[in-house]
Amino acid sequence: MLSRVLLVTNAGPNIRESSPRQYLEQRRAGSPEAGLWNLLDRVHDPELPLLSIWEMGMLRDVRRSGDKVVVVLSPTYSGCPAMESIEAEIKSLLRGAGVAEIDVRTELTPAWGGDWISREGMEKMRAWGIAPPEDGELDVAGLLPRQGVRCPHCGSRETGLISEFGSTPCKALFRCNQCSEPFDYFKRL
Ligand SMILES: [Zn+2]
Numbered sequence: 001m002l003s004r005v006l007l008v009t010n011a012g013p014n015i016r017e018s019s020p021r022q023y024l025e026q027r028r029a030g031s032p033e034a035g036l037w038n039l040l041d042r043v044h045d046p047e048l049p050l051l052s053i054w055e056m057g058m059l060r061d062v063r064r065s066g067d068k069v070v071v072v073l074s075p076t077y078s079g080c081p082a083m084e085s086i087e088a089e090i091k092s093l094l095r096g097a098g099v100a101e102i103d104v105r106t107e108l109t110p111a112w113g114g115d116w117i118s119r120e121g122m123e124k125m126r127a128w129g130i131a132p133p134e135d136g137e138l139d140v141a142g143l144l145p146r147q148g149v150r151c152p153h154c155g156s157r158e159t160g161l162i163s164e165f166g167s168t169p170c171k172a173l174f175r176c177n178q179c180s181e182p183f184d185y186f187k188r189l
Pocket of ligand 1: 151178
């Protein structure tokens with residue numbers, strides 16, 4: 001059983017041609033391993049259990065290399081200790097599907113960001129009351145926005161930061177001035 005984490009620091013995919021989410025959509029649509037991609041839709045991000053790793057934009061590739069299945073993942077936040085459990089779940093599912101050799105790799109470049117989250121993923125987040133990264137604009141310094149994040153409940157941008165940390169460290173807590181509801185904003189990297 002081969003298992004290792006390979007840190008790729010260069011030679012990442014060329015995403016200049018399209019947005020990261022389009023790049024992933026095209027890669028999946030063009031893959032001969034549709035069954036394996038579909039199988040891995042069952043793996044969810046423990047940080048945001050309503051989203052699969054595909055919807056989060058963490059699943060970058062599923063391919064066969066000889067007898068081996070190679071799965072390429074990108075972590076969302078280095079501080080979020082979800083990768084180990086995600087890797088364990090991937091291996092368990094693939095083994096269950098009869099795959100003997102599994103190689104789960106971590107790709108750090110290009111880094112994950114909010115624009116890797118799939119369209120369905122963003123819709124699910126909003127429906128769950130969490131503002132996806134795309135619904136906030138970073139300030140010039142690239143920091144967490146203090147205001148102006150779009151409220152997932154009513155769509156208003158009349159919102160303000162309450163706490164830099166929401167229900168998990170990857171989220172920040174906001175309140176909407178329009179509908180008075182608090183909500184989590186999923187931070188950018
Ligand atoms: Zn609101």
